[in-house]
Amino acid sequence: MLKRLPGLFTHAIGIDLGTANTLVFHKDRGVVLREPSVVAIRTSTRKPIAVGNDAKMMLGRTPGDILALRPMKDGVIADFEISEHMLRYFIGKVAKKSLFTNLVVVIAVPYGITAVEKRAVMDSAYRAGADDVITIPEPVASAIGVGLPVEEPAASMIVDIGGGTTEVAILSLGGIVHARSIRVGGDEFDSAITNYIKRSYNLIIGERTAEDIKIKIGSAYPLEQELTMEVKGRDSVTGLPRQLTLTSQEVRESLMDNLNAIIDTVKASLERCPPQLAADLVDRGIALAGGGSLIRGIDRLISEATGLPVFVGEEPLCAVANGTGKILANSSRWGGD
Ligand SMILES: Nc1ncnc2c1ncn2[C@@H]1O[C@H](COP(=O)(O)OP(=O)(O)OP(=O)(O)O)[C@@H](O)[C@H]1O
Numbered sequence: 001m002l003k004r005l006p007g008l009f010t011h012a013i014g015i016d017l018g019t020a021n022t023l024v025f026h027k028d029r030g031v032v033l034r035e036p037s038v039v040a041i042r043t044s045t046r047k048p049i050a051v052g053n054d055a056k057m058m059l060g061r062t063p064g065d066i067l068a069l070r071p072m073k074d075g076v077i078a079d080f081e082i083s084e085h086m087l088r089y090f091i092g093k094v095a096k097k098s099l100f101t102n103l104v105v106v107i108a109v110p111y112g113i114t115a116v117e118k119r120a121v122m123d124s125a126y127r128a129g130a131d132d133v134i135t136i137p138e139p140v141a142s143a144i145g146v147g148l149p150v151e152e153p154a155a156s157m158i159v160d161i162g163g164g165t166t167e168v169a170i171l172s173l174g175g176i177v178h179a180r181s182i183r184v185g186g187d188e189f190d191s192a193i194t195n196y197i198k199r200s201y202n203l204i205i206g207e208r209t210a211e212d213i214k215i216k217i218g219s220a221y222p223l224e225q226e227l228t229m230e231v232k233g234r235d236s237v238t239g240l241p242r243q244l245t246l247t248s249q250e251v252r253e254s255l256m257d258n259l260n261a262i263i264d265t266v267k268a269s270l271e272r273c274p275p276q277l278a279a280d281l282v283d284r285g286i287a288l289a290g291g292g293s294l295i296r297g298i299d300r301l302i303s304e305a306t307g308l309p310v311f312v313g314e315e316p317l318c319a320v321a322n323g324t325g326k327i328l329a330n331s332s333r334w335g336g337d
């Protein structure tokens with residue numbers, strides 16, 4: 001009983017500090033926050049003026065002295081001060097601290113980050129108010145989050161296509177057997193679309209528009225019914241606003257290089273997989289997670305390229321956060337069962 005008492009005063013939260021989105025899972029309340037990893041600052045003072053949803057609205061639309069920044073790049077902290085501010089703001093929103101509360105944070109970090117990068121994430125969390133910080137590799141969290149039986153002595157494979165990176169991992173007995181990460185994800189998809197439209201039509205579009213196109217008509221595999229969309233931007237020759245009609249075939253074509261890079265990474269991982277585990281994957285297949293897995297037909301494309309069954313995991317955008325939640329729930333260290 002005594003041993004459990006501190007748990008009564010503990011906020012235990014899991015955090016997915018992503019390049020595109022930050023999610024917070026509260027042990028007792030589930031996913032309590034999901035906001036873009038964006039902070040708007042005043043350039044003259046570098047003082048943050050908005051965080052999350054409010055700041056994302058400002059991306060590309062700010063007047064001269066306001067800058068909307070994304071403090072995470074390629075899955076790691078690019079701007080220490082700003083990321084700490086963001087983390088503090090998000091944590092403060094979900095876990096009110098008092099003298100009597102203990103704040104335990106489980107934070108998912110990309111596989112393969114350096115010790116220095118990991119330290120930076122942990123320090124940020126401590127400075128944002130955590131009393132205890134534990135890191136876990138993102139692929140483990142996302143695999144657990146989509147419900148893969150990672151503890152079993154058999155292979156599970158997860159491909160997490162995020163905003164900044166795609167992480168591919170093969171797991172067994174609760175650990176990572178093989179993993180690799182490439183700096184290709186949703187952000188690169190957006191750039192590819194932007195570049196295509198500029199090259200083909202001399203039309204310059206904003207970051208938000210590119211993401212919109214990807215979500216509305218993006219695909220990785222031919223669609224039964226191809227789609228079109230009106231796209232607005234600025235003509236690079238006349239400098240005037242203009243609009244055009246874009247087709248899903250064109251968008252797919254512009255994404256192909258990035259999609260092929262993901263396929264190559266998946267195949268390279270399979271080639272490095274011990275034969276006994278490779279055999280398991282023939283039946284168990286590959287699970288997809290992350291926002292990029294929502295691109296239409298990406299499961300089918302990867303399945304055809306590998307010859308394995310591929311499925312999009314449940315709640316792909318919440319996979320890592322849900323995984324940290326399950327880890328919190330299963331540990332007695334912070335009053336779980
Ligand atoms: N329906 C959709 N179709 C295509 N892409 C989508 C969709 N919804 C979200 N995305 C993209 O998913 C990406 C964000 O995914 P996610 O939240 O998993 O990334 P993250 O965890 O923040 O990044 P990382 O894991 O690389 O640090 C963004 O690029 C976003 O545009």
Ligand SMILES: [Mg+2]
Pocket residue numbers: 016018019160162163290320
């Ligand atoms: Mg992620």
